Amino acid sequence: MKLVIIKYNAGNIQSVLYALERIGATAVVTDDISEITAADKVIFPGVGEASTAMAYLKERKLDRVIAGLQQPVLGICLGMQLMCRYSEENHTNCLGIFDEDVKAFTASAAATIKIPQIGWNNIHDLKTPLFKGVKENSYCYFVHGYYAALGEHTIAATEYGIRYSSALHRDNFYGTQFHPEKSAGVGEQILKNFIEL
C-alpha cells in the first residue's frame, strides 16, 4: 500500500511521518501531483495559518488535486480546517469538501477559555470506522485557535466553551481537529484505522 503525506508550507509534517513509522507504516512526503493522485491513501496534515496555506496550495494547483481525490484522505488540524468551506482565519475560502465553516474561539462571559486551546480534551459521539476500537470520551491532543462548527459531517464532537466538530467525514474524506500523531495510544489506533479503511 502506498501512503502519501502532502508536503506544503505548514508545520508538523515530520511528526505524522514518525507516528506512522511507530505503527509500522511507511509513507512518502511529497508535493508531486502524480504521486499524490496515485497513492492508496493520502494524509493532509498541518499546523499553521489558513490563508498562507491556501495561497500556497492554489499556487501549486494542489487545491484542486486534493478536492478531487477518490482514495481515503485524512486531514489533520489545519489540514481538516482547509477541507472545510470557509475559515474566519483571515477570511479564507477553503477547499469546500466539508460544508462546515471554521470559526474563531472567543471567550464569553459564560465560559472563560484560554485561546488557543492547548492540551488533552475528550472526543465523543464517535462515528465511522475511523474510531473503531476507540472508547467514547477518549482523550486526544488539541492545539488550535479556530474550530469547525457542528454539522451533518460531524463524526466526533468536543467541548471547549462551545461544542464543535473534532472530526468530520464525507465520502472518502476524513478530518480530525486533534493530532492523532501526538495523541498517545488513542491516536495510534486512529491512524491504524485510517490505514485499514
Next chain:
Amino acid sequence: MLTKRIIPCLDIKDGRTVKGVNFENIRDAGDPVELGALYAAQGADELVFLDITATNERRKTLSELVNKIAHHINIPFTVGGGIASVEDVQVLLQNGADKISVNTSAFKNPALIKELAREFGSQCVVLAIDTKKEIDGNWYVYLNGGRVKTDRLCFDWAKEAVELGAGEILLTSMNNDGTKQGFALDITQQLSMNLPVPVIASGGAGTMAHFADVFEQSGADAALAASIFHFKEIGIPELKTFLAQKGIPMRL
C-alpha cells in the same frame, strides 16, 4: 473537558539529562529519549526538554536529539535553551519538535516572538520566564538561567510577550525552584488569571498536594516538575489519580 497537564521537564546537556538544583549542582539522571518515552508511557501529558549545552556543537547535537525524541515519543514536546532565531526554530520543528520555548533571546529582542509567531504560529511559541520575588515584594524577570537580574516586572513582560504572539507562558519561580515547598501561587495566579494564554507553573513541586494547590488556587493550566519525577519521589500515575480524585480534570 480540557484537562490540566502534568509535564516532566528534562534538562539536557551534551545529549544527557541533568537537573540543576536552584540552577546549580547538576546531577545526571539518564538518557533523555528513554526517560521521555517512560514518562509518556506513564501518562505524562507533554514533555519539555531544556538544553543547557554551551558548546559550539550544541545546535547539531540538539537537532539530532530532537529527531530521536520525535521518532520515539507519541505525545507533544517542547524544546528550549539558547534558541535565538527563526532558523534555530525551523531546524527544531523540522526535526519534529511541537513547540519551542524562548527566554533570554526574546527578552533582549522581543521582535523575535512576533517573527516566530508569524512564521510558525503562536501555538508553537512558548515564552519561558525565570522570575524572582525581591524584598520589595515584586516579581522580576531574570535572564541567562537565572544569573542576570533585570528591572522588568514579570507580569509586564509576560503581557507584552503575549501581545507579540507568545502562545503559552512557562513560568519558573526561582524562589521556589529546588525547594520542594510548593509552587509560587501568587505570581502564577496573576499571570493565569490576567493573560489569555495557558500558563505552565514551574518550580517548587515537592508533594502531590502542591500540584493540587497550583491548579485549584492559582488556575495554572499545566504544572511542570523535574527532580521529583526523575528520582521517583512521585510517580505520574499516582499523581494523576490523586488529582482526579480531587476533581481536577486529568487524562487518566
